[in-house]
Each structure stands twice: as structure tokens, then as C-alpha cells.
Amino acid sequence: MNKWQKRNRPFRLERRFEFETYNETREFLERLGDYTEAAKRFPDISFGRTYVNITLRPEDDDEGVELNEADYQFAAEIDGLLS
Amino acid sequence: MNKWQKRNRPFRLERRFEFETYNETREFLERLGDYTEAAKRFPDISFGRTYVNITLRPEDDDEGVELNEADYQFAAEIDGLLS
Numbered sequence: 001m002n003k004w005q006k007r008n009r010p011f012r013l014e015r016r017f018e019f020e021t022y023n024e025t026r027e028f029l030e031r032l033g034d035y036t037e038a039a040k041r042f043p044d045i046s047f048g049r050t051y052v053n054i055t056l057r058p059e060d061d062d063e064g065v066e067l068n069e070a071d072y073q074f075a076a077e078i079d080g081l082l083s
Numbered sequence: 084m085n086k087w088q089k090r091n092r093p094f095r096l097e098r099r100f101e102f103e104t105y106n107e108t109r110e111f112l113e114r115l116g117d118y119t120e121a122a123k124r125f126p127d128i129s130f131g132r133t134y135v136n137i138t139l140r141p142e143d144d145d146e147g148v149e150l151n152e153a154d155y156q157f158a159a160e161i162d163g164l165l166s
Contacts, residue, residue: 022125026116033109042105046129 004075013056013075022049031081087158096139096158105132114164
């Protein structure tokens with residue numbers, strides 16, 4: 001499984017998570033929903049039966065703002081939801 | 084709020100749902116998850132804090148297959164989850 005990819009224009013982090021079953025996908029989405037709600041931060045998420053794609057833009061999402069340490073930390077917390 | 088839009092290449096139905104709050108968005112996603120699981124049919128879904136986009140391809144998703152009555156019925160059932 002790949003890791004977070006940094007993209008430009010606009011700056012963002014993207015990661016695709018793949019799962020064996022819909023149940024695993026949905027469990028991950030539930031944890032993700034709880035976590036983003038607690039963090040009051042809502043990345044763009046797309047999903048199907050066995051995948052979830054997350055696009056994370058800088059917290060201060062003005063045009064051209066770079067990703068910072070807090071953004072990478074947020075991404076790492078999402079990774080932690082996998083276990 | 085717009086209705087389902089039919090698109091081609093590949094044939095699909097798309098609709099964007101917008102909500103006032105994250106809580107409303109999440110409640111809709113929960114109902115959608117329950118419904119798609121019961122129907123054993125998993126459209127592509129993307130969402131953020133206050134929107135949900137759904138892309139529904141024909142059930143028999145071979146290249147070039149047209150949408151049929153069952154697909155429109157499935158879309159209508161999703162609309163019913165709003166109430």
C-alpha cells in the first residue's frame with residue numbers, strides 16, 4: 001500500500017487505502033469520521049466498496065499555502081486508524 | 084438542490100447532495116452505508132464536511148452498458164434516504 005503523496009497546485013497530501021472487504025472499508029470510514037469530527041477537520045474523502053482516498057489540504061487553505069507540520073501529523077493520525 | 088444527472092462514457096448517474104452541517108452529512112452517509120450494504124451495491128461516493136457526491140454506474144458494469152430501470156430505482160431509493 002502506498003503512503004501519502006504530496007501534490008502541488010494546490011498543495012495537498014493524498015493517500016489511497018485499500019481493503020479486502022466492504023466491512024473493513026466501512027469500519028475504517030467510521031473511525032475516520034470519529035477522528036475528523038474530534039479534530040474538527042474534514043478532508044475530502046472518496047470511497048467505494050474496498051477503497052478510501054483521502055485528500056488533505058493545508059489547514060489554512062488559502063491559495064498557495066504550503067503544508068506544515070500539523071498537516072503531516074494529521075495524516076499520521078489517520079494512518080494510525082488502520083491498526 | 085440538483086437532481087441526478089445522466090452522464091456518458093461511461094454511462095452513469097451523478098448527484099451532489101449538500102447539507103448545512105457535518106452532522107447532517109454524516110447521518111446521511113450512515114443511512115447510505117446501511118442501504119448500499121443491504122442492496123449489496125456500492126456506488127462511488129465522495130464527501131467533505133457538508134457535501135456528498137454519488138456516482139452510480141450500471142449494475143452490469145461492462146463497457147458501454149446503458150443504465151436501466153433498476154439503476155434509476157436505486158437512485159430514487161437513495162433520494163428517499165434524505166427525508
